[in-house]
Amino acid sequence: MSSIVRQSAGFVRIARYSRYIATRRGLQTPHLLRAAAAVRPANAPRYYSTSNQPPNQDGDEKKVEDAAKKPQIQSTHSPGPTGAKAHESSTQENDDSLPLPEGWIRVSKEDFQQIEKILENGPIYLPEREKLLVKEIRRTGVPRELFEVAMKKQAGTFGMSDIGSLLKGVNKLAWRLAELDAENKNNNTDSSRPSRSYQESSSQRSSKEEENKREESEQTHDDTQKPKFEESHFKSNLKPNPSGGNNPFKGNDWLSTVIATAVAYYLYSSISEETGREITWQELKKNFLDKGLIEKMIVRGHTVFVELDRDATRSMYPESVATRPGFNYYFSIASVDAFERRLEEAQNELGIPSSDKIPVSYAGESNFMNLLLAFGPTVLLVGILIYASRRTPGAGGSNGIFGFSKSKAKRFSHETTIKVKFSDVAGMDEAKQEIMEFVSFLKKPERFQRLGAKIPRGAILAGPPGTGKTLLAKATAGESGVPFFTVSGSEFVEMFVGVGASRVRDLFATARKNAPCIIFIDEIDAIGRSRGESQRFGGNDEREATLNQILTEMDGFNTSEQVVVLAGTNRVDILDKALMRPGRFDRHINVDAPTMAGRQDIFKVYLKKIVTNEDIEYLSGRLASLTPGFAGADIANCVNEAALIAARGNAATITLQHFEQAIERVVGGLERKSLVLDPIEKKTVAYHEAGHAICGWYFRYADPLLKVSIIPRGKGLGYAQYLPGDAYLMSYNQLMDRMAMTLGGRISEELHFPTVTTGASDDFSKVTSMATAMVTQWGMSDKVGPLYFKNDEGKIHKPFSETTGQTIDAEVKRIVEEAYKQCKELLIEKKKEVGIIAEELLRKEVLVRDDMVRLLGPRPFDDRDDFAKYFGEEAKKPPTNPTESPSPSPAIFQKLEGKDMR
Numbered sequence: 042m043s044s045i046v047r048q049s050a051g052f053v054r055i056a057r058y059s060r061y062i063a064t065r066r067g068l069q070t071p072h073l074l075r076a077a078a079a080v081r082p083a084n085a086p087r088y089y090s091t092s093n094q095p096p097n098q099d100g101d102e103k104k105v106e107d108a109a110k111k112p113q114i115q116s117t118h119s120p121g122p123t124g125a126k127a128h129e130s131s132t133q134e135n136d137d138s139l140p141l142p143e144g145w146i147r148v149s150k151e152d153f154q155q156i157e158k159i160l161e162n163g164p165i166y167l168p169e170r171e172k173l174l175v176k177e178i179r180r181t182g183v184p185r186e187l188f189e190v191a192m193k194k195q196a197g198t199f200g201m202s203d204i205g206s207l208l209k210g211v212n213k214l215a216w217r218l219a220e221l222d223a224e225n226k227n228n229n230t231d232s233s234r235p236s237r238s239y240q241e242s243s244s245q246r247s248s249k250e251e252e253n254k255r256e257e258s259e260q261t262h263d264d265t266q267k268p269k270f271e272e273s274h275f276k277s278n279l280k281p282n283p284s285g286g287n288n289p290f291k292g293n294d295w296l297s298t299v300i301a302t303a304v305a306y307y308l309y310s311s312i313s314e315e316t317g318r319e320i321t322w323q324e325l326k327k328n329f330l331d332k333g334l335i336e337k338m339i340v341r342g343h344t345v346f347v348e349l350d351r352d353a354t355r356s357m358y359p360e361s362v363a364t365r366p367g368f369n370y371y372f373s374i375a376s377v378d379a380f381e382r383r384l385e386e387a388q389n390e391l392g393i394p395s396s397d398k399i400p401v402s403y404a405g406e407s408n409f410m411n412l413l414l415a416f417g418p419t420v421l422l423v424g425i426l427i428y429a430s431r432r433t434p435g436a437g438g439s440n441g442i443f444g445f446s447k448s449k450a451k452r453f454s455h456e457t458t459i460k461v462k463f464s465d466v467a468g469m470d471e472a473k474q475e476i477m478e479f480v481s482f483l484k485k486p487e488r489f490q491r492l493g494a495k496i497p498r499g500a501i502l503a504g505p506p507g508t509g510k511t512l513l514a515k516a517t518a519g520e521s522g523v524p525f526f527t528v529s530g531s532e533f534v535e536m537f538v539g540v541g542a543s544r545v546r547d548l549f550a551t552a553r554k555n556a557p558c559i560i561f562i563d564e565i566d567a568i569g570r571s572r573g574e575s576q577r578f579g580g581n582d583e584r585e586a587t588l589n590q591i592l593t594e595m596d597g598f599n600t601s602e603q604v605v606v607l608a609g610t611n612r613v614d615i616l617d618k619a620l621m622r623p624g625r626f627d628r629h630i631n632v633d634a635p636t637m638a639g640r641q642d643i644f645k646v647y648l649k650k651i652v653t654n655e656d657i658e659y660l661s662g663r664l665a666s667l668t669p670g671f672a673g674a675d676i677a678n679c680v681n682e683a684a685l686i687a688a689r690g691n692a693a694t695i696t697l698q699h700f701e702q703a704i705e706r707v708v709g710g711l712e713r714k715s716l717v718l719d720p721i722e723k724k725t726v727a728y729h730e731a732g733h734a735i736c737g738w739y740f741r742y743a744d745p746l747l748k749v750s751i752i753p754r755g756k757g758l759g760y761a762q763y764l765p766g767d768a769y770l771m772s773y774n775q776l777m778d779r780m781a782m783t784l785g786g787r788i789s790e791e792l793h794f795p796t797v798t799t800g801a802s803d804d805f806s807k808v809t810s811m812a813t814a815m816v817t818q819w820g821m822s823d824k825v826g827p828l829y830f831k832n833d834e835g836k837i838h839k840p841f842s843e844t845t846g847q848t849i850d851a852e853v854k855r856i857v858e859e860a861y862k863q864c865k866e867l868l869i870e871k872k873k874e875v876g877i878i879a880e881e882l883l884r885k886e887v888l889v890r891d892d893m894v895r896l897l898g899p900r901p902f903d904d905r906d907d908f909a910k911y912f913g914e915e916a917k918k919p920p921t922n923p924t925e926s927p928s929p930s931p932a933i934f935q936k937l938e939g940k941d942m943r
């Protein structure tokens with residue numbers, strides 16, 4: 042395709058050039074017209090007016106005399122090319138004419154008209170003004186090629202093969218006229234030095250004048266009104282230049298001729314006379330078939346071309362286009378059968394004997410077209426595939442097409458994207474410590490190699506979501522300043538078999554090329570799941586092949602290759618043991634949810650990035666104690682939420698209140714202002730939450746209560762917020778108090794309403810799972826004993842006997858009943874207090890710790906240290922947010938113990 046485009050662009054260039062020769066370099070009309078205009082005022086009357094000639098002009102009189110001495114020129118008309126000799130001989134008869142170069146022919150008036158017609162209508166377009174110059178060819182003669190073409194045209198034998206000659210002739214002529222023009226201009230500018238040739242020209246001019254006048258009177262044309270050029274400008278003693286000067290088409294250069302022919306064909310075919318015309322069957326029958334003028338018919342697809350007997354047609358229709366060579370009528374047919382029938386009938390009607398019937402031949406539409414239609418789509422498809430495969434970097438061969446087998450790992454480099462440093466990762470000092478060793482290995486490998494230490498190949502970072510595993514890996518790359526390739530385990534898995542393994546190969550090959558570098562495979566459990574585990578569910582060969590490839594690649598490193606593989610997962614428990622063995626992922630780094638101090642550090646990192654006037658030390662501590670169980674990602678989100686809340690209120694800085702609103706939003710969910718509870722439901726929710734609050738206040742081991750609310754948020758209709766603190770061990774009593782407190786809502790409903798609601802189901806779920814864990818995992822049941830039964834819901838068979846199962850059920854029930862009894866005794870005792878808190882809740886909707894102290898007096902037990910520091914008497918009081926709009930609603934109650942109670 043592109044070659045065709047290039048080719049036609051080449052034609053266009055040549056065509057332009059050809060035209061350029063004829064119009065710019067050749068005829069130089071603008072100059073000519075300017076020159077003509079300059080002399081016209083003086084000379085025009087002498088040329089174009091016979092009646093207004095000024096009487097006393099010596100020069101003119103002399104010219105008239107000269108003209109009278111010269112013999113009259115008689116044009117010799119030659120009917121065809123054979124008359125060329127006669128034309129050449131006529132050169133002597135015309136003194137006004139210029140010497141004829143070799144291969145040029147003098148033309149008669151009739152021939153001149155014919156040539157003029159060709160030049161005006163021929164393949165090369167001449168602007169109107171330049172056509173006037175064509176008149177000059179009476180004096181210059183014409184190239185033989187042009188003359189012959191003119192004769193052929195006159196005889197009606199002009200064909201495609203003559204186009205080359207025509208163009209060549211036109212070019213030669215254009216060039217000659219241009220030279221004349223150039224010479225005349227030179228003469229004009231050097232008027233102070235009249236040359237001999239000029240004097241000759243002057244003498245010739247008068248004879249020309251005479252001739253013009255004679256022609257004018259003969260033709261009785263009113264040419265006097267037409268603008269004419271000063272002829273003296275074209276008279277010169279210019280030596281003939283048969284080779285055409287600088288003409289690029291000079292001589293018989295075959296290439297020029299071929300190109301010229303091609304250009305001419307292109308131009309001519311676009312403007313030439315028609316080569317065919319559609320005709321109806323009726324017309325064809327009436328005008329040609331019935332008269333026996335049809336020689337042959339050719340069926341091509343659904344078109345029939347009619348070949349006429351040209352001589353017979355010429356004798357019958359001498360003026361018809363049908364007589365032109367190469368001209369054919371054609372008509373369309375619906376089907377070949379129908380056409381044959383019709384033709385047969387028409388010929389039978391005319392009584393044409395079978396031996397004289399019109400021969401019909403059948404031609405394939407076009408071999409090329411047929412081939413194109415048959416093989417084109419296939420060739421195109423194959424071409425596209427090959428093209429696509431070539432475009433894929435490194436494609437072909439083992440990499441296959443479209444890059445399916447290329448690793449999708451994203452590459453980051455120290456200079457461009459990885460700006461994370463260890464200082465940006467807060468609250469996981471041990472993990473940082475572990476991983477920093479990789480950095481020193483990448484930076485100074487010789488320190489390890491010198492002592493014969495083997496460089497660790499990789500580390501698995503395991504921990505809950507959002508705890509900063511990816512961040513830690515990025516910081517490692519940022520600190521070590523090496524390229525960092527990050528890819529998710531799921532990106533190895535594709536629907537094509539073998540793709541995962543080849544992507545692993547590609548990833549490691551790229552990493553080796555860029556060593557030293559770090560590969561980080563996030564969510565490695567997507568491919569690193571234990572092979573034995575997956576067999577149980579039918580297995581997945583593709584995933585296993587990918588895992589095997591990772592194992593192979595990690596084995597394939599030699600100790601000097603500085604490629605470190607880090608992997609992140611939330612499910613380290615299901616990873617294949619082979620992956621975890623030393624020599625592959627040597628280090629197992631736990632990245633757990635941050636402790637209180639860790640959260641404080643993380644808060645500090647993010648508080649630095651926002652605008653706040655609060656004391657960062659106090660603020661970060663308070664926020665950290667408000668957010669037990671929060672991972673780094675939750676903290677980052679919380680700080681951002683606070684900034685958004687502050688911005689929404691057009692605040693100048695972010696205050697503690699904004700942070701607390703943000704935490705509440707993150708913990709409890711979005712406030713549901715549209716949820717309107719009816720009064721009974723609202724009252725039930727208030728008493729339910731008051732039951733929890735009273736339990737939290739009066740049970741010794743309950744977590745400190747922070748806030749009670751009956752504003753619906755997230756999925757819950759109300760909630761009580763406790764601060765459980767970072768408890769790593771829990772005693773039996775703590776568990777019992779927590780269970781009793783969780784049942785406080787339902788028991789309060791029982792005590793204050795005639796019936797109970799569905800709102801306590803989430804409480805029951807928590808209580809049940811706590812009691813079950815006490816019996817089956819924590820060894821807190823004497824009857825079951827110190828046994829551990831893993832609660833795996835996927836397993837069909839329980840890991841204990843039927844009898845043990847019954848014992849477990851009985852023990853779980855017993856523990857829950859004990860907690861129930863404990864709670865009921867307290868709430869019966871504190872029934873009045875429950876009522877006080879519930880009524881206050883109905884009024885204010887949100888109660889904070891201060892309200893509880895005001896209504897119930899101080900809590901009878903000491904608070905935890907951290908709680909006392911940030912929320913006790915000595916601490917600044919957190920601003921309350923009682924202004925949030927009330928909104929009652931149906932169904933489920935949900936409470937929050939920090940984050941755990943969701």
Ligand SMILES: Nc1ncnc2c1ncn2[C@@H]1O[C@H](COP(=O)(O)OP(=O)(O)OP(=O)(O)O)[C@@H](O)[C@H]1O
Nearest residue numbers: 465466467506507508509510511512643673674677
């Ligand atoms: N210790 C931390 N210090 C600072 N920012 C942290 C920390 N942990 C998490 N973040 C923030 O949380 C975002 C998410 O962390 P990251 O993607 O590293 O978690 P992850 O453990 O890889 O999670 P997942 O297991 O879901 O992939 C980080 O971009 C960062 O903003």
